[in-house]
């Protein structure tokens with residue numbers, strides 16, 4: 172079922188989860204174990220992140236340095252297929268525009284459609300240390316709104332090449348939103364205008380970046396609404412578990428952490444997991460009181476605290 176259908180048919184609060192494919196060298200058993208723990212919580216859907224190729228440097232025996240380009244975490248499509256078909260839980264496959272040609276994107280969407288996956292989170296991704304070389308006969312989407320347009324075209328039966336007799340797809344499309352603005356945007360207003368381009372291109376819903384101060388989310392939703400964005404905006408929550416995350420999360424995700432949370436963890440670093448859990452629980456309760464459509468957890472493969480929080484909040 173589509174995310175948007177889950178949202179409109181819901182009779183109780185929804186809690187969804189985002190997982191990351193295991194790194195190279197690990198097996199899908201990691202995912203199976205994690206989803207087995209989430210399954211009793213009745214997830215409406217699980218997101219599976221996507222990862223572009225990056226350049227890595229490897230020192231050979233003769234001392235020379237070799238540059239290798241590969242994906243550290245391949246397998247988004249396969250993992251979505253396993254979760255959906257083995258556990259009967261809907262999945263949202265993340266798709267990136269950077270690092271993929273439109274032709275590769277079309278093939279990925281065809282595969283997802285074969286597997287019965289109906290939901291895509293359309294993202295630009297980041298251009299880290301490797302830029303894909305694109306041959307002249309290939310084209311790329313740049314910003315996420317272009318990727319949304321490509322998916323909408325396929326939903327209308329329009330493929331890159333004119334293929335007679337092709338079936339239109341029926342993907343539900345989500346896009347990313349940033350309550351504290353995207354790091355490249357000069358200000359929140361411009362970022363929201365760019366977000367509107369994604370919605371105008373055909374996005375059905377917005378999933379937000381993690382935030383630790385609910386007021387940031389409430390203000391963001393108000394700002395989106397006053398700019399004519401009417402689609403559901405799903406809040407993203409991350410449960411802190413260690414003192415090192417106080418510097419890592421702001422650095423990697425360009426978000427702020429409230430003073431109170433930072434001070435509490437600095438005072439009691441050995442209790443970081445418990446403090447993070449209590450903070451997230453407070454956030455979730457307040458979001459539910461504001462009738463959010465769903466709470467989305469960035470579990471990043473740590474199911475520890477989320478299971479306790481959701482079990483408690485499902486009873487509210």
Ligand code: FAD
Pocket residue numbers: 219220221222223265267292293294295296297313314315316346347348349353354355356361362363365366368369378379380381407
């Ligand atoms: P865009 O919407 O293209 O925006 C990027 C920047 O460009 C913004 O500053 C925006 O204001 C601006 N912009 C947007 N459209 C235009 C336009 N038409 N013209 C000019 N400027 C424009 N990354 C991964 O690699 N894998 C994942 O699985 C993943 N999942 C994510 C899930 C969520 C919910 C979120 C919030 C982020 C996720 N990311 C993921 C991170 C994301 O890829 C990065 O934040 C990336 O830098 C921006 O992606 P975007 O889709 O928001 O890009």
